[in-house]
Amino acid sequence: MFIDPNDFQGSDIEKINAAVEFSRSNGGIVRIPQRKADEISSRNYWKIDSAILLPENTTVILANCRIKLSDNCRDNFFRSANCGAGIKEVKEISSIHITGVGTAVLEGADIPRATGDSGKTLGECTFGTDAGKEGEEQKGDWREIGILFAKVSDFSISNISIVNSHCWAISLEYCHHGKVRDVNFQSRGKRFIDGKDVPNLNQDGLDLRRGCHHIIIENITGSTGDDLIALTGLAAPVRDAGKLGSTAICGGTGIPELEEIAYITIRNVMGHCAGGHHIVRFLNNEGVKMHHIILDGLIDTSSGSCRDYAAVRIGDSRWGLVPFGNTSSFQISHIQSRGKAAILISGTLSESTISDVINWNPDTVPVTVSPDGGIRNVVVENARTYTEE
Numbered sequence: 001m002f003i004d005p006n007d008f009q010g011s012d013i014e015k016i017n018a019a020v021e022f023s024r025s026n027g028g029i030v031r032i033p034q035r036k037a038d039e040i041s042s043r044n045y046w047k048i049d050s051a052i053l054l055p056e057n058t059t060v061i062l063a064n065c066r067i068k069l070s071d072n073c074r075d076n077f078f079r080s081a082n083c084g085a086g087i088k089e090v091k092e093i094s095s096i097h098i099t100g101v102g103t104a105v106l107e108g109a110d111i112p113r114a115t116g117d118s119g120k121t122l123g124e125c126t127f128g129t130d131a132g133k134e135g136e137e138q139k140g141d142w143r144e145i146g147i148l149f150a151k152v153s154d155f156s157i158s159n160i161s162i163v164n165s166h167c168w169a170i171s172l173e174y175c176h177h178g179k180v181r182d183v184n185f186q187s188r189g190k191r192f193i194d195g196k197d198v199p200n201l202n203q204d205g206l207d208l209r210r211g212c213h214h215i216i217i218e219n220i221t222g223s224t225g226d227d228l229i230a231l232t233g234l235a236a237p238v239r240d241a242g243k244l245g246s247t248a249i250c251g252g253t254g255i256p257e258l259e260e261i262a263y264i265t266i267r268n269v270m271g272h273c274a275g276g277h278h279i280v281r282f283l284n285n286e287g288v289k290m291h292h293i294i295l296d297g298l299i300d301t302s303s304g305s306c307r308d309y310a311a312v313r314i315g316d317s318r319w320g321l322v323p324f325g326n327t328s329s330f331q332i333s334h335i336q337s338r339g340k341a342a343i344l345i346s347g348t349l350s351e352s353t354i355s356d357v358i359n360w361n362p363d364t365v366p367v368t369v370s371p372d373g374g375i376r377n378v379v380v381e382n383a384r385t386y387t388e389e
Helices: 012-023
Strands: 029-032 046-048 052-054 058-063 066-069 078-080 093-101 105-107 147-150 152-163 170-173 176-186 190-193 196-199 206-208 213-224 229-233 261-273 278-284 290-300 310-314 327-337 343-345 348-359 367-369 374-385
Touching: 012 029, 012 046, 012 052, 012 058, 052 058, 078 093, 147 152, 152 170, 170 176, 176 206, 206 213, 229 261, 229 290, 261 278, 278 290, 278 327, 290 310, 310 327, 327 343, 343 348, 343 374, 367 374
Parallel strands: 029 058, 046 066, 052 078, 058 093, 066 105, 078 147, 093 152, 105 152, 147 170, 152 176, 170 206, 176 213, 206 229, 213 261, 229 278, 261 290, 278 310, 290 327, 310 343, 327 348, 343 367, 348 374
Antiparallel strands: 190 196
């Protein structure tokens, strides 16, 4: 039996969350179709003021529907229900699935209250109507993320489009044994508001953060204002979860083995970064190992003067140069790039292979090792540069 939010009362978010709650004792499947007109509005799309919360053993089917954040919303589209403001300890949960059928679209607010990550000040670096308001966080945080899962296993996100995200479109923290596939991103690092472009920073597509492992990512398309896909393992202190003012909802564990990003497979990426950053980025610093990574198939769709800084970037000395062995066991293959660099190694990489790289930028080479980077036991095969006619 499918549970339909249209059968419940209240605002749009109240209807959807009531349907999710009801489903917990009725099969755990919620089907969200187009919104039906009611006494509140004749809209056929959903407009939500806060996050849709997903407990374990929940499947949400987005059936040819559009869910849009309201201008009053400073929250996620979806968040695993085990985390949130004031929840100091995030407990492990499992079996959460978001599946689109037909055309399923998640869209940011027309005039967002906040955008960007916790390093960006509203009104100075990035747009937000909360800028200067007393009592409101003046930097972005985890509430600006589109879909946020923390400590979730056996999960999937598939067949959806995310348009004009306020920060990272999807972020996973300490998640494992899951799949993200057939996801399209549409953002450009800017928003057109009141007749002009304003900055909307940190519009990554999909971010895997500390503690993620055994995840398959495939068929990722579109454009983003920042990295299209980023695996980001940056060491963090142990702290309570649920604090505002941080882009990460969880603190560090203090246990190195639990911080690792490992056993990740990425296949069939076709897109670019409209903001000139990276298509796929691998970034870790000392204290967080990243290993057993496969990237197979990337096509850079950028054109004209819009060139990515790199199609694939590994490491970044600005975050600290990690010892050899901390970033290892990568297999990178079948890459086509128009970027300022095709494969850029600006950290350390060891015991890995890079093969079948086509570089369409004659001003660079297929694999670049920056002066502050380094490689050990890395085999490069069939990497070539061509000039487009």
